[in-house]
Amino acid sequence: MIFDCHLDLAMNAVHWNRDLTKPLDQIRLRESGMVDKLDRGNGVVCFEEMSKGNIRFCIATQIAHSVSQNSPLPGWNSPEIAWAQTQAQLAWYRAMENRGSLKQITQAADLEFLLNHDQASCPIGFVLSLEGADSLLDLSFLGQAYQDGLRIVGPAHYGPGRYAAGTGETAGFTEIGFDLLKEMTALKMILDVTHLTDKGFDQALEQFGGPLIASHHNCRKLVDHQRQLTDQQIRQLLDRGAIIGVALDAWMLIPNWKRGETTPDETGVSLHNVADQIEHVCQIAGNANHSVIGSDLDGGFGHEQTPKEVTTICKLNLLDAILEKRGFPEIDRKKIMHANAIEFFRRHLPHQSSVKTGPGSTDSSN
Ligand SMILES: [Zn+2]
Numbered sequence: 001m002i003f004d005c006h007l008d009l010a011m012n013a014v015h016w017n018r019d020l021t022k023p024l025d026q027i028r029l030r031e032s033g034m035v036d037k038l039d040r041g042n043g044v045v046c047f048e049e050m051s052k053g054n055i056r057f058c059i060a061t062q063i064a065h066s067v068s069q070n071s072p073l074p075g076w077n078s079p080e081i082a083w084a085q086t087q088a089q090l091a092w093y094r095a096m097e098n099r100g101s102l103k104q105i106t107q108a109a110d111l112e113f114l115l116n117h118d119q120a121s122c123p124i125g126f127v128l129s130l131e132g133a134d135s136l137l138d139l140s141f142l143g144q145a146y147q148d149g150l151r152i153v154g155p156a157h158y159g160p161g162r163y164a165a166g167t168g169e170t171a172g173f174t175e176i177g178f179d180l181l182k183e184m185t186a187l188k189m190i191l192d193v194t195h196l197t198d199k200g201f202d203q204a205l206e207q208f209g210g211p212l213i214a215s216h217h218n219c220r221k222l223v224d225h226q227r228q229l230t231d232q233q234i235r236q237l238l239d240r241g242a243i244i245g246v247a248l249d250a251w252m253l254i255p256n257w258k259r260g261e262t263t264p265d266e267t268g269v270s271l272h273n274v275a276d277q278i279e280h281v282c283q284i285a286g287n288a289n290h291s292v293i294g295s296d297l298d299g300g301f302g303h304e305q306t307p308k309e310v311t312t313i314c315k316l317n318l319l320d321a322i323l324e325k326r327g328f329p330e331i332d333r334k335k336i337m338h339a340n341a342i343e344f345f346r347r348h349l350p351h352q353s354s355v356k357t358g359p360g361s362t363d364s365s366n
Contacts, residue, residue: 003057003341005245005294006216010089011063020046042302045313053314060126062086065134065157073159082135106149108349132157139183154192164200167227172199181208211348212240216247216294219280243344245294246277250305264308271307275322288332292341
């Protein structure tokens with residue numbers, strides 16, 4: 001069983017116009033001839049392939065960032081348009097719940113329910129996360145999102161952000177970004193540090209006392225880039241009980257990848273490189289209690305930029321044999337594939353009596 005801690009499912013549906021209820025070959029066929037995005041026809045994710053790979057749980061995102069007039073980055077031209085995108089994505093998740101493909105996990109009991117359910121007939125459980133907070137017009141929107149079941153926020157994405165600067169930048173949190181951290185603390189939400197700058201990372205760890213996750217985040221020691229975690233940052237996350245998800249975007253796995261030019265075949269990038277990342281985190285930790293999968297598959301790239309074996313998401317399960325060959329005992333492999341994530345959410349999702357109703361809620365029980 002696999003718990004994948006980062007999938008942009010709704011972005012693929014709403015923005016890429018992919019019907020994930022269809023088999024992968026149909027999704028690819030429908031994109032033949034399309035050239036609007038580099039990964040057209042190369043998607044590796046759909047519900048059928050997730051089931052084949054026994055990926056029964058995931059963190060699924062809402063993602064839409066806003067950009068200013070002169071930004072070279074792709075994005076929506078106002079926070080309001082970005083908010084509308086996230087709401088379309090939420091509507092898609094609801095439609096997928098309605099047809100029995102997905103089931104949202106908003107509290108610990110939902111997780112137990114799915115774990116105790118017959119696997120074959122079971123929808124895929126998802127914890128909702130917001131990747132990049134630009135779309136929250138003000139903090140009251142966080143309260144609304146929380147009521148819609150949002151449990152994780154990663155304040156930053158690529159480039160400058162309204163709440164925190166992201167990948168490629170050097171600044172940290174903005175003033176409203178610090179307010180966001182306070183509101184997340186009040187709501188007992190989980191903070192995703194992925195895409196924060198080094199400065200933002202330090203500020204987040206200082207200002208936010210709640211649970212931390214690095215959902216799709218590799219090691220700077222292995223591929224030197226600011227998007228990756230330093231050994232020191234990994235240690236800080238371990239001290240805070242965080243889980244760290246290995247990402248399968250090829251440029252984060254091997255050095256000198258050039259998007260649109262380098263290919264998996266010519267470089268040989270493989271799940272062994274993914275195992276290297278996992279091993280590095282486990283070596284720093286001295287155990288396998290913090291490593292998880294955060295594949296990010298179809299997160300704006302397809303199999304033109306994944307480990308060569310990963311022609312569909314179901315191939316994630318090949319990792320198990322690779323880790324076994326490296327000496328990881330079965331109990332540790334289970335932790336990495338799913339058990340660490342399940343334990344994390346058991347601990348940090350609300351328990352029934354403590355589900356808050358939003359900012360200003362008087363319910364302060366635990
Ligand atoms: Zn990302």
